[in-house]
Amino acid sequence: MAETKFVGKRSAAAGGWGALKSCGKQLLGSGAALSGAKTLLKANQPDGFDCPGCAWGDPEHGSSFEFCENGVKAVAWEATAKRTEPDFFGRYTVSELRNWTDYALEHEGRLTQPMRYDAASDRYYPVEWEDAFAEIGAVLRSLDNPNRAEFYTSGRASNEAAFLYQMFVRLYGTNNFPDCSNMCHEASGVGLTQAVGVGKGTVLLEDFEKADAIFVIGQNPGTNHPRMLGDLRRASERGAQIVVLNPVKERGLERFSDPQRKVEMLHGGSGAIATHYFQPRLGGDMAAVRGIAKLVFARDDAAVAAGQPSLLDHDFITTHTADLDAYRAAVDATDWDHILDQSGLTRDEIEQMADVYLAADKVICTWAMGVTQHRHSVATIREITSLMLLRGNLGKPGAGLCPVRGHSNVQGDRTVGINEKAPPALIDALERELGVPIPRQPGHNVLGAIGAMMDGSAQAFIGLGGNFARATPDSALIADALSSLKLTVHVATKLNHCHLVPGETSFILPCLGRTEIDRNSKGVSQIVTVEDSMSMVHGSGGINRPASPWLRSEVKIVAGIAAATVGSSVVDWATLSDDNDLIRDMISRVLPGFHDYNTRVRKPRGFHLRNSAANREWNTPSGKANFSTASLPEATEHQQTRKADGQFVLQTFRSHDQYNTTIYGMDDRYRGIYGKRTIVFMHPDDIASIGAKAGDIMDVVGEHDDGVSRVAKGFSLVAYDIPRGCVAGYYPELNCLVPLSTFGSESYTPASKSVIVSFRHQKELAAA
Incomplete structure (x- = not known):
């Protein structure tokens, strides 16, 4: 018999009372309603912690309530009163726990003590921190080649932990850095680096207050980064055109009821987001953008032929770009039948988008994984960038490119060195700082690491956060690969399925959460830092009592493993990890843009990392922003x-x-x-x-x-x-x-x- 009872009414608008009810439900369900509510008042505040949710930017004015439903869920999830104590592992074998859902596992609460897997009993047992570090170090040292170990990083890790991690791994002798960014916005980094010389977005949050048009492609901010909806709605209210390309009709892109607007909440009102909503076929975004460009060129030709001003920004193009003729040739060679069939849109729909683009002096284009998780994603991002270059929509207020990252510090981790293809300048700087040679051979990304685990060449996996077994494709194959390793180590706050496919030797190492106080040996509270999608670097200091006295910070855990593996002759890990200011001082000596790190990050809202493309400086081989020359895929x-x-x-x-x-x-x-x-x-x-x-x-x-x-x-x-x-x-x-x-x-x-x-x-x- 058909089962339909799980299908109900969609929300009339994103946000609103539904969001507030959900927030209350999450806080009550966590068992920490009062403390959770108090904690939220410190989210994204200069004297509080950075929200452990998404990477959307914080406003310069620093609202007292700059958090959203996602932020509430993230805080309630982390600040829960529930605990996964050692006796929990005494009640269940790992084999039994594999049958639990993801929700059920994490709903058990925070991990409280370091645990070691015992294969004979198929259970995890408590272990002392120093014993765990010693055994992990011994296994890593026993491998005949450092490249047999894989070091994964989740975007939840702080800049300080990630910097220490990459330094340890490179001193160990490898550049194997499979990273969560490999599974989400890697195409953005590659495509933007090729096109404009920097793999990050070029806009600031205030640019959304100045844009005439905003193109939102392949993303669902209502679910993934809800605070963005407020910025989009305010832009729409002042007359900006919001053009959405998304195969699925998402409520959050249609209407939004802002829980922070008291009168609106009282009357049950809401406001429109999208002024235009188009539903391309999966994989059809590049064709849709190519269609817009084709119309822009055609209308420009007609304007010039009629003696009118050109529709293109020729001053910008001449001064700042390369390969326009090759791009024009690629666009001209693309016929309309191919564009319409591949995009799934009509000619009229593409005409409407071209109308919006040409009528706007300042355009922002923003996208997420609906663009980046296709075979031709890099080419799609190059196409988006090329369209923006035609009218100089880079490097001016209210315009630019905006890939929206997911995890709160996935961008920052890459900035501070989590990169399997490290830039030579980073390696040079590390060698100057440490006085020893650093490996330069590229290491493994996520797919490379999986391949190495599957063919037996990888023998160890250390995960700094995340749920590698569930986040990666071909789940069954990944589980088999992980369980065949000599060593698996997971730094985590809660139990997840990746912990349930242990290798020969396996540890779960519980860490402090973003909301929790981290005191050093002198009793001084430590802060960490993160970088959002707008390249703003913020300080984050926890305010809650740690979930367990046995918890250690990610920085302390990384340092403990490092000291047990490579020793402390080159880096004094214990001293460095006892004072995060010392780590930031080192970062400022190694990485450009981080001067006066400790001073600037303690100012309200932190500081902005300079973006060369936003300043119309192009760090590309041509010295200019490069138009794409790619053809559309022959067939999606x-x-x-x-x-x-x-x-x-x-x-x-x-x-x-x-x-x-x-x-x-x-x-x-x-x-x-x-x-x-x-x-x-x-x-x-x-x-x-x-x-x-x-x-x-x-x-x-x-x-x-x-x-x-x-x-x-x-x-x-x-x-x-x-x-x-x-x-x-x-x-x-x-x-x-x-x-x-x-x-x-x-x-x-x-x-x-x-x-x-x-x-x-x-x-x-x-x-x-």
């Missing part, structure tokens, strides 16, 4: 599946009660889903085309031709407003269908938005 996955009966293209995304692999709850109220996560969103006509109806439970079958069998069992079909041939569902549940063999060209990011699948009733699959 969506175009390929139309040749095969019953195949579709799947994108994985978050629910509203989720942040990355962390599941806060089972609802997704903006999409009208309650109490269930094993679902697939699908166009009603597509549901009918496979002989099914909404609510039917199907198995989702991976159809990539690489010899690997992939099946996600028991997923309910939900009729939704999404283009024909495109389907969507939640990760990490559907990561088992994302193939390691399909990834972004040049970025090596898993193509999680371009997964080819089919659907079968379970009895049909068994018969096959």
